[in-house]
């Protein structure tokens with residue numbers, strides 16, 4: 727599912743990150759929730775990291791949704807919302823008062839889903855990079 731959400735990422739890296747989290751080794755991920763269809767295969771996930779800060783948020787540090795994905799066939803019936811609620815509950819239980827997230831500028835459906843789940847848009851940015859070699 728991670729490689730379907732991030733098709734350009736290295737599959738080996740994605741698998742290593744997943745394995746590290748499941749084994750409890752050092753990883754950048756702070757929490758992962760997985761949606762499962764009645765004891766059957768996983769159909770979605772949400773990943774959270776605690777970031778030092780996030781644009782538009784008042785609190786620091788702040789939990790940030792790094793990945794939110796539901797298999798195409800399972801979309802539109804509340805799985806994504808349930809995952810987001812689980813992430814919110816996880817953050818609230820640890821004393822956090824905000825949850826941050828982001829989306830690609832051209833991912834209109836993800837932006838809409840965020841708004842339907844109670845997020846407000848706080849910023850739009852274009853990122854740059856300059857190689858220094």
Ligand SMILES: CC(C)(COP(=O)(O)OP(=O)(O)OC[C@H]1O[C@@H](n2cnc3c(N)ncnc32)[C@H](O)[C@@H]1OP(=O)(O)O)[C@@H](O)C(=O)NCCC(=O)NCCS
Nearest residue numbers: 794795796801802803804805806807829835836838839842
């Ligand atoms: C975004 C995503 C996780 C939502 O999962 P989902 O299971 O379809 O979401 P839900 O069915 O729980 O819907 C939650 C709310 O968002 C709305 N929503 C979901 N998809 C939407 C879409 N494509 N357009 C508009 N609204 C949408 C729903 O209507 C619902 O709001 P409502 O209850 O007020 O009607 C899923 O579409 C997905 O995996 N997309 C591809 C990956 C992606 O873009 N992830 C986000 C990266 S930032």
